[in-house]
Amino acid sequence: MSTSSHAILAEGLQKRYGEKRALDGFDLAVPQGTVYGLLGPNGAGKTTAVRILATLVRLDGGRAEVAGHDVVREARKVRRRIGFTGQFTAVDEILTGRQNLLMFGRLFHLGTARAAARADELLHQFDLAEAADKGTKEYSGGMRRRLDLAASMILAPKVLFLDEPTTGLDPRGRNEVWTAVRSLVSGGTTVLLTTQYLDEADQLAGRVAVIDHGRVIADDTPAALKRRVGGDQLEVVLEEAVDLPVALQALARVAAGRPEVDEKHRRVTAPVERRVAALTDVARALQDEGIGVEDIGLRRPTLDEVFLRLTGHKAEPEQAVATERTEVPA
Amino acid sequence: MSTTILDDGVDAPERRMYWALADGWTVARRTLTHLIRQPANIAWQLGFPIVSVLLFGYVFGSAMSVPGGGDYREYLMPGMFGMTMAMGFMNTAYAVVIDTTKGVTDRFRSMPMAPSAPVTGRGLADIVSASVDLLVLAVTALVIGWRSDGGFWATLAAFGLLLWLRFALIWIGIWIGLMTPNEEAAGSLFAVAFPFAMISSVFVAPSQMPDWLGAVAAWNPVSSTVTAARELFGNPAALGDSWIEQHAMLGAIVWPLAITLVFVPLAVRRFQRLSR
Ligand SMILES: Nc1ncnc2c1ncn2[C@@H]1O[C@H](COP(=O)(O)OP(=O)(O)OP(=O)(O)O)[C@@H](O)[C@H]1O
Ligand SMILES: [Mg+2]
Numbered sequence: 001m002s003t004s005s006h007a008i009l010a011e012g013l014q015k016r017y018g019e020k021r022a023l024d025g026f027d028l029a030v031p032q033g034t035v036y037g038l039l040g041p042n043g044a045g046k047t048t049a050v051r052i053l054a055t056l057v058r059l060d061g062g063r064a065e066v067a068g069h070d071v072v073r074e075a076r077k078v079r080r081r082i083g084f085t086g087q088f089t090a091v092d093e094i095l096t097g098r099q100n101l102l103m104f105g106r107l108f109h110l111g112t113a114r115a116a117a118r119a120d121e122l123l124h125q126f127d128l129a130e131a132a133d134k135g136t137k138e139y140s141g142g143m144r145r146r147l148d149l150a151a152s153m154i155l156a157p158k159v160l161f162l163d164e165p166t167t168g169l170d171p172r173g174r175n176e177v178w179t180a181v182r183s184l185v186s187g188g189t190t191v192l193l194t195t196q197y198l199d200e201a202d203q204l205a206g207r208v209a210v211i212d213h214g215r216v217i218a219d220d221t222p223a224a225l226k227r228r229v230g231g232d233q234l235e236v237v238l239e240e241a242v243d244l245p246v247a248l249q250a251l252a253r254v255a256a257g258r259p260e261v262d263e264k265h266r267r268v269t270a271p272v273e274r275r276v277a278a279l280t281d282v283a284r285a286l287q288d289e290g291i292g293v294e295d296i297g298l299r300r301p302t303l304d305e306v307f308l309r310l311t312g313h314k315a316e317p318e319q320a321v322a323t324e325r326t327e328v329p330a
Numbered sequence: 331m332s333t334t335i336l337d338d339g340v341d342a343p344e345r346r347m348y349w350a351l352a353d354g355w356t357v358a359r360r361t362l363t364h365l366i367r368q369p370a371n372i373a374w375q376l377g378f379p380i381v382s383v384l385l386f387g388y389v390f391g392s393a394m395s396v397p398g399g400g401d402y403r404e405y406l407m408p409g410m411f412g413m414t415m416a417m418g419f420m421n422t423a424y425a426v427v428i429d430t431t432k433g434v435t436d437r438f439r440s441m442p443m444a445p446s447a448p449v450t451g452r453g454l455a456d457i458v459s460a461s462v463d464l465l466v467l468a469v470t471a472l473v474i475g476w477r478s479d480g481g482f483w484a485t486l487a488a489f490g491l492l493l494w495l496r497f498a499l500i501w502i503g504i505w506i507g508l509m510t511p512n513e514e515a516a517g518s519l520f521a522v523a524f525p526f527a528m529i530s531s532v533f534v535a536p537s538q539m540p541d542w543l544g545a546v547a548a549w550n551p552v553s554s555t556v557t558a559a560r561e562l563f564g565n566p567a568a569l570g571d572s573w574i575e576q577h578a579m580l581g582a583i584v585w586p587l588a589i590t591l592v593f594v595p596l597a598v599r600r601f602q603r604l605s606r
Contacts, residue, residue, distance in 0.1 A: 017606075054440045058605050076442055084440035090433030106356045107443040109349065135367065151437070223458045 003178045007032045007067060007159045008053060008191035013049050013059030022048040024214035030192060035185050037205030038194040045085060045214040046194035047163055054084040056163045067158045083160040084153030089144045091136050097147050098132040122150040126180055142173025149180050162193040166200060178203060212311040225306045232275050233299050234282060238266045239292030250285040254278040350444040365459055376466050377421025379410045386533060397535050400566025407476040408565055409532035412556035414463050415496040416527040419503035420519050422456050426507025427516045453500045460496040464489055480566030488562035491582045495555040498586030501593035508600040529555050535568035548572050554581025
């Protein structure tokens, strides 16, 4: 692996808390200028990974490079090249938005004049100019998170770490933050974001690493991950369970893989490649046989299902399982 | 993006000292800006000693006698100064808890600033705000008739000793703050701070307490500082016979030194544990 083309490179990271292995052979290679999603259930090790990469936590084994510098030996150089937004919004609640950015700018050693100019720039960029001189206590959650992002962008970092950037925000706040993140990415920043929301990874990330028990178990584009779980599925629900064998045959003729039967729900599913052709073929075949069909449709696996398939357990309970369906009257 | 600044000169040793001071000052300014933006907080903080002054000075004052003679209010004022310093560690601890739980400490740690700055800045700001506290209390005391008869330098030395105690307590405050899990738990620190300040010579001479309590009170670092300040101010000191009371000046210098020597390493170790 060439280090120069990767903004983040982690090899075999180990981190233990007592008996608990928070990270257990964590590998990651994030190309420059991409948005990478880190997806995993509670306690999977997402925060630990991000905190190690942001030089906040010491690692027990393995090595990691961020923006071309070792996170242990060259922590200071790494710190000059990263922005970090933790799980909680880390802005001073008593100071105003502008005072916050000024303080952080000075601490980035910009000097007062440049810190002030940069604060102005960022307040505009993150749409906070109007509220600039209000105490951040009066800000909405989305505004505070945007200020938080602005603070981590002061040095226009090469790599930005976002730990659950929209957790606890309402839909509007989430959209505000998403817009802000997208604008950063168009400026060339590499972003590593962890999230509890699968649709967030889908929305923002070009690639997703699924992490479970402290290691990456899958690492691909959201679309490829979905495909890996079987691509599109054709699903038929029958009126009578006795017709299941016939339906199974009909599906087997068009399927790209083995059909599965769920007797309890009188359902047969099979992965298909030529979506529409398969659907019409099966619908016609079942009609010709005179079989009562309650429901027939194409569905595409959601990231939730990908997740379930890969980790063997469900994602966070908040995730409603949304399925895309193409209904065809039977 | 226009502002890509990748100046690794910060790593040069000769500039480390400069940035350690500059960053410390930036962090301190933040806390001082808090004071300006929330003057009500100072009022709260000073309200307690001022109310105590009025309560003890006027309500109980006539019933209280100072062993060895002297005016109780004269006796009380240096005690109030000392109590304010003693309780001050709660402010430090509270600020540290807030920063740690809200992620501000992590943000600082992820930045290329001097690693010492959060601590030095905190300490500097606390000393400045403690000085403001003392100034306000001294003015209140003057208004109700308190005087220092010790002369300029002795008076200054007395305030110096009070701030020296406050300085030492910064480290206890940081240490406790780093161990306190959340804001709510920080509120219960009052249960520690109150006896620490009260079981001392602040309000009553240890010789007037039951023997065992008097011994604890006499050995309380707050007592040494307060007694030394009384001597320097020329206020009645109500000295008991115990060795520590007879050597209040020594105690007022050595106690804070000992506290600093013990708690600086403890606080630093706690701080380093954040990166575990
Ligand atoms: N400071 C710590 N001390 C002890 N155990 C810890 C510590 N930090 C993390 N852990 C443990 O390590 C594991 C990974 O935690 P981590 O916070 O990285 O998970 P996460 O994927 O971010 O979870 P979440 O979605 O809940 O934020 C968990 O089992 C957690 O209990
Ligand atoms: Mg986490």
